């Protein structure tokens with residue numbers, strides 16, 4: 001009932017983790033692999049291991065979360081070796097998330113993946129909001145076009161991009177025009193809403209240490225923005241570019257809404273962080289109940305079918 005075909009691979013569920021949540025170590029990745037998620041993705045990796053920002057750098061609130069992790073990760077080889085090993089053991093579809101700190105380092109990183117034996121999907125994260133002094137690549141349209149143009153002169157493996165949220169119709173138009181120029185496998189919208197601020201009123205203090213308390217927002221705060229970005233890119237992108245919807249998934253209804261907006265897969269971040277990998281079992285069941293109530297027997301029957309008011 002929830003089966004989903006992605007890149008010719010049939011997944012039992014459209015659900016997966018959002019990069020950054022429950023995916024830093026092989027132990028966490030194995031828990032995802034053994035959960036009811038349809039697939040999983042690694043923590044965004046840089047060439048070399050990174051400590052990340054000082055702690056506290058993550059905080060759960062009633063309505064979601066704020067984080068300024070600063071891209072801590074165990075380095076590309078740790079994750080690349082893991083997914084290649086799983087590939088050799090027969091895993092058909094995997095997602096490796098990567099990014100680097102400069103244009104040249106991004107080219108070098110993707111060149112290394114191109115030369116590797118990895119045949120799975122690479123998610124090129126263009127939207128990390130928490131590296132001090134590093135603006136989000138995907139908010140610079142010319143840079144994004146230049147970078148993807150060079151990447152696709154050599155990269156022939158499946159490539160998706162992780163985008164920040166956009167808030168202006170003109171930006172949806174401009175970004176979609178750029179993305180449609182490239183043979184992308186998918187677009188993943190959205191990353192956290194960058195540089196929010198959460199306060200502990202008792203202490204009259206921010207809740208995370210880095211950047212004076214500024215960090216990326218996740219959870220209920222961001223669902224309307226996430227749905228709008230999924231919908232806007234679905235309406236604008238070539239049909240052969242898939243959409244992964246990320247942001248604000250708390251229950252099965254939210255998963256249904258992401259798919260109604262056009263999402264082929266749906267990622268879960270904050271709620272996975274709060275609940276653990278059992279969240280996938282709960283969300284799959286809740287989605288099935290909603291589909292049964294509505295008379296749907298497959299996701300294709302309602303994917304992208306959001307109606308407007310005529």
Ligand SMILES: C=Cc1c(C(=O)O)[nH]c(=O)[nH]c1=O
Nearest residue numbers: 044069070071128130192216
């Ligand atoms: C990869 C860095 C990211 C981080 C981070 O490591 O701070 N947090 C996010 O909310 N999104 C990211 O893309």
